[in-house]
Amino acid sequence: MFYREAGIFKTSYASDQALFRIPLDRLFVIGVVAAAYLVVPFVGDQYWLGSILLPSLILSIAALGLNILTGYCGQVSLGTGAFMAAGAFMAYKFASNITWLPIPVVIVLGGLCAAAIGVAFGLPSLRIKGFYLAVTTLAAQFFLLWLFQKIPWFVNYSIAGVPTAPPREIFGILVTGAEASPAARYLFVLTFAVVLALVAANLVRGRIGRTWMAIRDMDIAAELIGIKPLNTKLSAFAVSSFYCGVAGALWSFCYINTVEASAFDIFRSFMVLFMVIVGGLGSILGSFLGAFFIFLLPIGLNNAVTTFGLPIATETITYIEFMVFGALIVFFLIVEPHGLARLWQIVKEKLRLWPFPY
Amino acid sequence: MAEAETLNAPEVGGAVQRTFGEPVLTLENIGLGFGGVKAIDGVSFEVRRGEIMAIIGPNGAGKSSMLNCINGFYKPQVGTITFKGRTMPAMDPHFAASNGIARTFQNIALFRGMSTLDNLMTGRVLKMKRGFFWQALHWGPAQKEELENRAYVEHVIDFLEIQAIRRTPVGRLPYGLQKRVELGRALAMEPEILLLDEPMAGMNVEEKQDMSRFILEVNEEFGTTIVLIEHDMGVVMDISDHVVVLDYGRKIADGTPDEVRANQQVIDAYLGVSHD
Known part of the structure; x- marks a missing residue:
């Protein structure tokens, strides 16, 4: 009823290949992005912009990256945190040593360095799959973090070992560092998220995305069609690590304002993996849904307890958080392996028929 | 009856002798073993441009292994494959795919x-x-x-x-x-050469008819050379121009459907023969 597919006739392949094939979808997404740019920065307060939306968006970028690798190309990775750290530290090196570089370029360069490192750690994927590959990426996680902590070159020999993110401006407005206003930082991060989501959507619906999915679904048939497994897997590792690197750089420069390895430990890797699983493997929308859901869940639980004035100790809340978290992961793995994105699709299918049952 | 067959001849693909061009793919003395098991043992044959060729044989005769050698998924230990003017000890999957083997x-x-x-x-x-x-x-x-x-x-x-x-x-x-x-x-x-591994396995009669029609039309409309493995003898004899019979990894017959049908060794392989 509300959500109609009937009556939409395509007269060219171009319109049939469009990003959003149903006008309502397109309107909805344009509406959300417009609201995120034009309404949210003026309505949202410091807390909402700086502590809720900002980190959620950054983690969405990381989830997008992992989803490309795991959801689209089928290569499991537990090294997300390490690739984020690589992006953050390399961006810091660029920003502090070549001070005239515009900040978006710095972030992208950080991402490119992370991509190169990702390719190096993706090399074993030609020979090993699944669980064993996950263990080799785990090696990346521990090795890279150790490297960034032990070698002072990465932090410009700073004595404390935890340098602050350098303040940088775009059009005269501070967008990084502690002094920047939450609204400016939010818009800066939002732009990255929107552009990267668009690029990811374009990649997965074109030739490159199809080669990734072919390798994921049936690597032998893919090879006999003429797809080169090594190139395909490494391109997925490169793009994925680039996204993670950008997310890591933004996390350091715009959110926590310091460049430190401890922000990108193994728990960060698991958190992003959960986001991808709960959001939906192999879905761009799912990466965003998952990131917001996983990041906001603990905050929501906390707020619920305070709002209802329940007499629960703070430590207990933390434990409940972990329990709900674990239960949700198990729930999604069993009931809906395609995650929130699939639930959203089901809602749309129901809306199409509502109020009739079929 | 015989007269009716000759009258209908042009429409019945397999019943007429069609003429074909030069060989597009030549396999020479192919041998492939897995450990102690010899899957293919010294098999040679040619595939001519534009023909529909069938590889038949009892289970485990090495038919699928043969296709796997042709498109480079298996590397034979012995023999050569000639394709596109290149004689190779084994096909490379990417070379095969980019030169029209699907x-x-x-x-x-x-x-x-x-x-x-x-x-x-x-x-x-x-x-x-x-x-x-x-x-x-x-x-x-x-x-x-x-x-x-x-x-x-x-x-x-x-x-x-x-x-x-x-x-x-x-x-x-x-x-x-x-x-x-x-x-x-x-x-x-x-593709220039289309390899079909049991395209009709597990299908009902209507589906088999559809698939046979598609295979014949592909051959006719696109001029694609077809190599297929099939167990349904009715289909094989009807649509193919050239049949190669394998048994225990060796080639026991090679010719038109009629020649193969009359071959005593083929009959023995399929029906079994008493060793006395």
Whole structure:
């Protein structure tokens, strides 16, 4: 009823290949992005912009990256945190040593360095799959973090070992560092998220995305069609690590304002993996849904307890958080392996028929 | 009766002797073993341009291994393969794919998570050249290339009459349709040689008729050379121009369907023979 597919006739392949094939979808997404740019920065307060939306968006970028690798190309990775750290530290090196570089370029360069490192750690994927590959990426996680902590070159020999993110401006407005206003930082991060989501959507619906999915679904048939497994897997590792690197750089420069390895430990890797699983493997929308859901869940639980004035100790809340978290992961793995994105699709299918049952 | 057959001859593919061009693929003394088991033992044959060739034989005769050698999935230890003027000890999968050898599998090997359309579009990967930059924009040359290939894929979709399942994930399709989509994916590669591994296994009579019709039409309309493995003798004898019979990895007969049908060794292999 509300959500109609009937009556939409395509007269060219171009319109049939469009990003959003149903006008309502397109309107909805344009509406959300417009609201995120034009309404949210003026309505949202410091807390909402700086502590809720900002980190959620950054983690969405990381989830997008992992989803490309795991959801689209089928290569499991537990090294997300390490690739984020690589992006953050390399961006810091660029920003502090070549001070005239515009900040978006710095972030992208950080991402490119992370991509190169990702390719190096993706090399074993030609020979090993699944669980064993996950263990080799785990090696990346521990090795890279150790490297960034032990070698002072990465932090410009700073004595404390935890340098602050350098303040940088775009059009005269501070967008990084502690002094920047939450609204400016939010818009800066939002732009990255929107552009990267668009690029990811374009990649997965074109030739490159199809080669990734072919390798994921049936690597032998893919090879006999003429797809080169090594190139395909490494391109997925490169793009994925680039996204993670950008997310890591933004996390350091715009959110926590310091460049430190401890922000990108193994728990960060698991958190992003959960986001991808709960959001939906192999879905761009799912990466965003998952990131917001996983990041906001603990905050929501906390707020619920305070709002209802329940007499629960703070430590207990933390434990409940972990329990709900674990239960949700198990729930999604069993009931809906395609995650929130699939639930959203089901809602749309129901809306199409509502109020009739079929 | 005999007169009626000659009158109808031009329409019945296998019954007439059609003439074919030069050999497109030559296999010479191919030998392949897995450990102590000899899967293929000194088999040689030629595939001529434009013919429909069938490889038959009892279970375990080495038919699928033969196809796997042709498209480079297995590397034979002995013998040579000549294709496109190159004589090689073994085929390279990428060389085979980029020079027009496509295949389908005995156990369907589709990309289950992708739609029919995407499966067919994946078959055109080698025809698409635009790099990362344009792909990321999905605009300009990349879009043009995408649309050109889409038009070709739509041609294949029309040909196989699978318009209605264009957007359905192939994992949800029934078996017969999956087989058809797999044929479509191979056709999307615009193959010169199409290898079909039991294209009619597990199908009912109507589905077999459809598939036979598609195979004959592909051969006729696109001029594609076809090498197929099939257990249904009725189908094999009807549609093929040339039959190679394998038994225990060795070639025991090679010729037209009629010659093979009359061959005593073939009859023995299929019916069994008493050793006294």
